[in-house]
Amino acid sequence: MMIHTDTRKIGIFMILLAVAALGVQTGARVPQAAPAAALLPVAFRATDASGAPIPDLKPGEVTIKVTGRARAVRSLDLVRLADEGQTGTVAAALPPPFASNSAADNGRAVYFVVEDDSVAPGREAEVRDAVGAMLDTMSGRDRAGLLVMSHGKLDVGLTSAYDSVRSAMAKFDGRARRAESTNDTCVRTVQTVGILTEFLDRLDPQSPTAVVFVSAGLSLPSAATVQLRNSGASSGVSCDLRRDVYDLVGVSVARSLADLYVVLLPADKGIGTSSSVDAEAGIQNLAGASGHGLIRLGQNVKTELARVTRAASAYYVATVETDGSDKAGTSAHVDLKVSRDGVKVAARAEVAIPKGAGGKGAQVAKDLLRVATAAADVTLRAVSQTARGASGDLVQVVIFEPADSGQAFSTAAVGLYDDKGKLASSWVAQPADLAARTIMAAIPTKAGAYRMRVAVTDANGRAGTVDHDVRVELAKGEGELLASTLTLGAPTNGAFAPRLQFRGESVALAYFEIYGVPSSAAVTAVIELAATADGPASTSAPARVGNPGNDGRRIVVGQVPVAALRPGEYAVRAIISVDGKPAGRVTRTLRKLAQ
Numbered sequence: 001m002m003i004h005t006d007t008r009k010i011g012i013f014m015i016l017l018a019v020a021a022l023g024v025q026t027g028a029r030v031p032q033a034a035p036a037a038a039l040l041p042v043a044f045r046a047t048d049a050s051g052a053p054i055p056d057l058k059p060g061e062v063t064i065k066v067t068g069r070a071r072a073v074r075s076l077d078l079v080r081l082a083d084e085g086q087t088g089t090v091a092a093a094l095p096p097p098f099a100s101n102s103a104a105d106n107g108r109a110v111y112f113v114v115e116d117d118s119v120a121p122g123r124e125a126e127v128r129d130a131v132g133a134m135l136d137t138m139s140g141r142d143r144a145g146l147l148v149m150s151h152g153k154l155d156v157g158l159t160s161a162y163d164s165v166r167s168a169m170a171k172f173d174g175r176a177r178r179a180e181s182t183n184d185t186c187v188r189t190v191q192t193v194g195i196l197t198e199f200l201d202r203l204d205p206q207s208p209t210a211v212v213f214v215s216a217g218l219s220l221p222s223a224a225t226v227q228l229r230n231s232g233a234s235s236g237v238s239c240d241l242r243r244d245v246y247d248l249v250g251v252s253v254a255r256s257l258a259d260l261y262v263v264l265l266p267a268d269k270g271i272g273t274s275s276s277v278d279a280e281a282g283i284q285n286l287a288g289a290s291g292h293g294l295i296r297l298g299q300n301v302k303t304e305l306a307r308v309t310r311a312a313s314a315y316y317v318a319t320v321e322t323d324g325s326d327k328a329g330t331s332a333h334v335d336l337k338v339s340r341d342g343v344k345v346a347a348r349a350e351v352a353i354p355k356g357a358g359g360k361g362a363q364v365a366k367d368l369l370r371v372a373t374a375a376a377d378v379t380l381r382a383v384s385q386t387a388r389g390a391s392g393d394l395v396q397v398v399i400f401e402p403a404d405s406g407q408a409f410s411t412a413a414v415g416l417y418d419d420k421g422k423l424a425s426s427w428v429a430q431p432a433d434l435a436a437r438t439i440m441a442a443i444p445t446k447a448g449a450y451r452m453r454v455a456v457t458d459a460n461g462r463a464g465t466v467d468h469d470v471r472v473e474l475a476k477g478e479g480e481l482l483a484s485t486l487t488l489g490a491p492t493n494g495a496f497a498p499r500l501q502f503r504g505e506s507v508a509l510a511y512f513e514i515y516g517v518p519s520s521a522a523v524t525a526v527i528e529l530a531a532t533a534d535g536p537a538s539t540s541a542p543a544r545v546g547n548p549g550n551d552g553r554r555i556v557v558g559q560v561p562v563a564a565l566r567p568g569e570y571a572v573r574a575i576i577s578v579d580g581k582p583a584g585r586v587t588r589t590l591r592k593l594a595q
Contacts, residue, residue, distance in 0.1 A: 039074065039319045039460065040066065040326075043208060043257055044336055044347035051292070051311040053078075054343055064320050065335040066351070071320035077404075079104045080314045080594075081141075081208075094533060094569050096160075097589040098500045099452075099468035102379035102403035103207050107141030108312045109158055110134070110210045112165070113199065115149050115192050118216040119174035119265060126265060127214055128169045130297050134212065134305040135162045139568065141591075149195055150175060176216065186239035189219040189282065193245050200252035200260070209258045210312040212305075214297075216265040217279020218286060221245060250289035254349040260290035261308050265297050291346060326353045363463045365413040366428050368455035375455075378464030379403035381500050382454040385485030386472050388515055388553070389444060396445050396472050398427075399487075399498050400454050401438040409434050409456045414441045416450040416470075424450065438498050447473050477576060477584020480516035486574055486588040487511045501591040506563040510543070510572055512586055514554040521578050527558035528573040533587055535571070543574065565592045 042064055046054040059073040081104060100106060112131050119127060135144060143158040144165050155168045177184065196213060203209050221241045253260050267279045280294075287294040295304045318336070326332065336347040368375065382400035389395040398414045412429035427441040454466045474482040489498045490505040502508055510527045517523055523545050528537035543558025560572060569591050576584045 040071075040322050040351060040353065042318045042320065042334055042336060042347065042351055043079075043315055044318070044345055045208065045259065045311075045315045046338055047311055047344050047346075048342060049344075051307045053311065053314040054340075055314070057316060057338065057340070057343075059318070061339045062316075062318055063337050063339070064318060066320065066322075066326070067332045068335075069323070069325070071323075073318050073320060075319045075406075077317050078314055079317055081106075081108045081312065094571055094589045097569065097591045098381045098383040099454075099466045100379070100381035100403060101374070101376045101464055101466050102381065104379075105141075105381055105403060107139060107143060107160075108210060108309070109143050109145075109207060110138065110212060110309075110312065111145045111147060111158075111199075113147045113149065113196060113211055113213045114172065115213070115215040116172065116175045117150055117188055117192070118176050118218075119214075120176040120178075120216065121174045123216075123265065124172050124174050126297055127174075128172065130214065130263065130301050130305065131169050131212075132166060133302045134309060135165060136302075137306045137309040138162070141569070147199065148172060149192060182219075183239050185217075185279075186219045186241050190239060190241055190245065192218065193249060193286070197249050197252045200249070200256050200258055203256040203258055207257075208312070208315050209256070210261065210308060211258050212261045212263060212308065213286070214263045214265065215283055217267050218282035220282040220285065246285040246289040249286060250291070251349075253290060254347070257347075259292070259312055259346065260286075261292050261295060262287040262290055263295045263297060291344075322353060363457050363461055365409075365411040365455040365457050365463075366426075368457075368463055368465055369413055369415040369423060369426055369453060374467065375463035375465045377462035378407065378409075378456055378458050380409075380454065380456055380464050380466055382452075382466045382468065383500055384452050384468070384470045385487055386474055387484035387513055388474065388482075390551070392551070393444055394447055394472055394474070396443045396450075396452075396470070398441045398443070398452065398454060399438060399500065400441075400456075400466070401500060402456075407458060408437075409439070410459050412439060412441075412454070412456045414443065415453045415455075416443060416445055416472075417453070419449060421451075438500075440498070445472055474515070475584065475586050478578070478581075479583065481576065481578065481583050482515040483574075483576065483584060483586050484513040484515075486572065486586040488572065488588055488590055501593055502562050503593045506561065507559045508562045508572065508590060510556075510558045510560065510574060510588070512556050512574060514545070514556060514576065515552060517548070517552065517554070517578055517583075519548040519552060522580070523554060524577045524580075525556050525558065526575045526577075527560050528571075528575060529560045529562075529590075530571045530573060533571045533573075537573070562590070562592060567592050567594045 046057055048054060055078060057076060059076040062073050062076060064071050064073060114127060143160050144162055145154060145158045146156040146165050146168050147154050156165050219241055262283060264280060264283050284294055330353050331350045332353055334349065334351050336345065338345050380400055381403050382398055384396055384398045387395050387397060396416065412434060413426060415426040416424050418424045425443050425445045427443050433439055449471050452468050452470045457463050474484060476482060487498065489496050489509045489511065491509060496509060514523060525543040525545055526540050527543050528540040530537050539560055541558060541560060543556050546555040548554050569589055571587055572590050573585055573587045
């Protein structure tokens with residue numbers, strides 16, 4: 001059943017009541033974007049000689065050809081996957097502040113790919129230390145994954161729970177042979193490079209990814225094709241190592257928009273019959289195809305891997321307009337150059353041509369609730385929260401906004417799917433809803449676990465979706481105390497404006513509702529800010545608790561200072577007391593960005 005719900009008619013809710021409690025009006029509206037020619041985003045990395053991202057490229061310094069034809073660069077945006085000050089911090093065990101389909105919101109994605117067949121038994125600790133050193137440089141927004149090659153599948157998928165990667169590495173065993181012939185090394189190299197190439201080809205080409213490949217050495221192809229026969233090879237397999245085997249890796253790197261960093265475990269103890277010189281010479285070919293220098297594990301491993309993390313911290317998105325010769329739904333060759341000296345560029349070799357503006361095939365958001373496929377041509381972020389409606393039933397409120405400040409939505413819809421995948425309830429935006437940059441959808445629903453999908457389209461017919469698992473329930477405290485989800489916002493032009501993340505604000509407002517407490521009870525609340533959900537508070541302040549309404553509902557509004565916070569994620573906690581005794585709490589993750 002498709003429902004459009006007017007939040008004013010259900011007698012709630014959080015943001016609207018918070019506005020009333022503060023005695024202010026809602027925030028400003030933004031105009032709708034007019035239809036325009038379809039835009040083609042082209043992502044690329046630009047780094048200096050040290051591997052650090054170039055932060056100040058101008059559109060005039062970038063030239064782009066699509067299918068051999070020059071295109072004017074309409075915009076150039078630097079997407080920061082990590083803010084200054086985040087690198088080198090230990091990830092806090094906090095839930096994400098919101099769901100998003102934007103790489104900039106989700107932080108860096110780093111895969112560790114370990115060739116265990118090249119690591120001699122007894123040297124595992126060196127590899128574990130290297131992986132651990134890089135994890136130490138990542139922030140809580142970043143995600144890490146692990147593939148040990150002989151296992152044939154991901155040991156750990158992308159996750160911000162770094163302990164799962166450390167636990168998997170604790171079980172890592174080196175499998176190098178004590179006596180590996182030249183032919184065996186060749187066979188291993190062909191298999192390893194094939195697996196690595198296939199892995200790169202499977203990466204999402206829309207999401208820049210860093211791949212850290214660790215090996216103790218690979219074979220070096222000769223000037224001609226290497227034709228090796230058995231000659232005592234224990235594998236019993238003839239090896240044919242083509243000259244271009246490493247070049248194919250470079251093709252996959254360009255196609256996937258991945259950064260491949262090759263890390264050598266120095267063979268000072270040797271593996272098999274291959275000399276350390278031969279092993280290093282072979283892997284140098286792979287490093288050359290990756291476009292990055294070879295990293296050798298040693299005393300400077302932390303410095304070297306911190307450089308990798310820094311290089312992966314940002315990328316650019318240039319937009320050009322499509323023309324009549326571009327065929328929607330196909331791929332086109334892209335040639336991108338930067339005129340500034342000393343800038344190293346890594347860009348995809350091909351991009352997908354998006355759908356044009358309007359037309360018979362234009363998408364609308366409500367249709368995206370009926371399909372399983374995700375869309376990321378329009379980026380957005382969304383957060384959901386539970387409150388009690390005027391009739392006492394539960395209401396799930398979804399707040400969402402464009403991830404791109406210059407973006408506007410033409411259609412929007414939200415759906416909640418039950419544990420059987422059935423669309424249980426939904427909301428479709430009306431034109432008045434879309435006039436606001438930050439949009440609120442209120443959906444009456446029953447308690448339980450759901451998958452939430454927020455779907456949007458823009459004036460060009462491009463689509464974006466965010467999927468996120470949610471639980472519709474009120475927070476339970478002592479006795480009969482119940483509380484809504486904590487909502488964060490900021491005072492803007494005298495109004496309470498919801499915020500999904502913070503940048504230049506001086507304070508963050510925290511709002512929630514309390515239910516079930518007798519009207520005669522004395523209720524107080526304190527708003528705290530902490531580095532972790534259960535860690536000590538760095539600051540705290542009493543909140544304002546309103547008098548109970550006719551239905552017993554109490555509105556709570558407090559604030560915490562955020563201007564001096566370093567970039568990162570923090571826990572905002574509301575501690576509730578009834579008649580002087582602790583009775584419950586609600587928590588929300590706050591993200592602070594660099595100004």
